[in-house]
Amino acid sequence: MRFVEKNIITNSLVIEAQILLNASRHYNQSDRVKDIIRKLYYGCCAFCECSPEDGSFFQIEHFYPKNVTAYKKYAKSIENLHFSCQRCNTLKGRKVHLNIFSPNYFLSGGSWSLSKIEKIEDELYYVGHLLFFKNSITPSINRGLETIKLFDLNNINGSIRSSRQHLIESRLRVYDNVYKILSVIYELILNYKKEFDNAIIILFSIVIKYTNSSSHFSTMVIHNFGSDIYKLLVIYNAKKK
Template identity: 25%
Template sequence: MIKINKDTKPKILEDNAKQWTDEYLTALKQSTPVPPHIKYRYQHNDIKDALEKETHGKCAYCESKIKHVAFGDIEHILPKNKNACPELYVEWTNLTLACEVCNCTNKKDYYNPSDPLINPIADEPDKYLMAFGPFIYQVPGERKGELSIAILDLNRSELIERRKEKIENLLPLVDKWKKETNETYKKLLYSQIKKEAESDKEFSFIINSYLKQINFYN
């Protein structure tokens, strides 16, 4: 998980967020279910396109490239149900992109103000999480990290396998860089490796942690 920097709010939200929120809150008070045309307004294409751009098409939690396997879900970091934060129904800073496993299978409607999960927009995830190889651990003493790993299942087997593959694919390039004596070529290799740790790449948190552990950035 890495920190997400929010882009500009889409115009559709600039123009309609207050009205949509008011109508959603009113509908929640009724005895009947919220009508779909009100409940799912946040799924507007302009909103999803903006979220895909700022997350680089990755799940905000596990960093999987979503469109490799699915369409991706618009995620409410704090749930929009009436027992949580319905007033944040279309709040731009409460919306992000998540894979179906993190969003619907694991996190679901988890909400506990006394024991919150890491918020990838408001928090600095590396304050709470650290990585060794393909595994993610909580920073010692950081309960928010421990809880986020457990609830989101950030070490589920398919993630570990894909992270391990990512590291192993990088190893030959790192090995060449370590052994190279020609400064020009060494700088070229360094640039290629560094690109694999940029925020748009899948599992960049894991790759950055690995590179720090081998003193790549020194």
């Protein structure tokens, strides 16, 4: 999971979506709302970061279940709607999960509060293709652990019905692709010649795209390779002078 900016005051897309939701009978009625939510999340699942082809079909997910009486009034609140793959939505089910991270908004005292991006980034992190957790404030709720467990983000529960094997394989493919590209860049810089410049620039542009929010598993790439990409850029700029 990563923090997704969805400011209800300044983001014009969010404002438009809420106006359309207010005018709709059902949260799923407007194709434009669906399109906006897809854009806000860059087409990546709010919980596992997979792309459409990795997570079966996508759905609009209610963080607070619309079937629970206490939360029915939030069925058309943009703060409560997230872009989710079918697998994550199924695993979350119709239960109320108050101990997991929300990608942006959560209810506090009946009002919407913004999740802390620092807390999500500090307590959920990748080592290789696997997600780990740490609880920054003991003995507070370990939201990182609860999020990983609920969505089975490391595919350890063993259930065939809810298997996340495809998710793990997809993360491994992205990890392997970035690793190979960086290995080639490293070799080109190590044996630097002026005629390598075009190839190096193209490879850097490809690998940097993997760190963009619009790329699925960008959090994994940043956690594993962010510092390496930066160091190679610095070394390359020094070499070509």
